[in-house]
Amino acid sequence: MKRVPMKKPSVSHGISALLISAWLTAPAGARAPVWQPYYPEQEITQIRTLPASAFPVVAEQYQANLQPLIEKVAQEYGVNRQLMNAIIKVESNYQRDAVSPKGALGLMQVMPATGSRFGFTDLLDPETNLRAGAHYLRYLTAKYGNNTALILAAYNAGEGAVARFNNRVPPYPETTEYVARIMRDLQAVATEQLAPALRQEVPSQPTEPTSHTTVYVVTDVLSKVFDVMLSSGTTNK
Known part of the structure; x- marks a missing residue:
């Protein structure tokens, strides 16, 4: 199969990745996610989970009821x-009893082998499933x-x-x-939470900005953005 040329990431994509990384993670030293798909000579496919659309639509109230447990x-x-x-x-689209064709279970579609690896067995129990998924995410965060x-x-x-793909996103x-x-989805949430930090009061009498003024405004905005991002990452809010 002919190798498919990889498109260069756009500037906006790079900025989005940086914002998401800083927003999700704790301070200093956190690396921005790198989007580097790799295209092999032959097509490889793997199916582990069903798309959310395969599950029934969940009432908003049911999703809301899970939030205290998820936050905990x-x-x-x-x-x-x-x-x-x-x-x-x-x-799973918030279906606590969701089961994929490959056997992934529950809200976070945890595979039984993954659950057992971290000491969790009753994966159709919502709290157990969330703990198994969170434990695995913590492990993956440390690893990558x-x-x-x-x-x-x-x-x-x-x-x-x-x-197998040299620490890049597999091409499945x-x-x-x-x-x-x-x-x-994360970019949308992050943008919504970061928006207040980017709002500027418009002066009643417009003035001609100088280069120094521009630098100060940009620096102030960036400072506010990173303050909010780091706060969001450390508080899980």
Whole structure:
């Protein structure tokens, strides 16, 4: 099969990845996710989970009722609550009894082998399932150095698949769409939470900005953005 040329990432995509990484993770030293799909000579496919659309639509109230438990588990394991929510939405659409054709179970579609690996067995119990998923996310975060794209790819396709493609997002159609969809969802939430930091008061009498004024305004805005991002990452809010 002919190798498909890889498109260069856009500037906006790079900025989005940086914002998501800083927003999801704790301070200093966290690396931005690297979106580097690799295209092999032959097509490889892998299906682990059903798309969320395969599950019944969930009442908003049911989703809301799970939030206190999700927040509790996220704080306990030190992972971002919004990341957990984004994964649950795509994996099971908040169906606690969801079972995929490959045997992934529950809200976060945890494979039995993964659950057993971390000491969890009753994966159709919502709290147990959330704890298993959060434990695995914490492990993947430590392994991939806060690289959100690789964390998601490994969660979906497995650590072995990521390793086979030299620590890049595997080219499986399901996995690339899975990573892209969750990154888009996280970007939307992050943008909404960061918006207040970017709002500027418009002066009643417009003045001609100088180069120094421009530098000060940009610096102030960036400072506010990173303050909010780091706060969001450390508090899981």
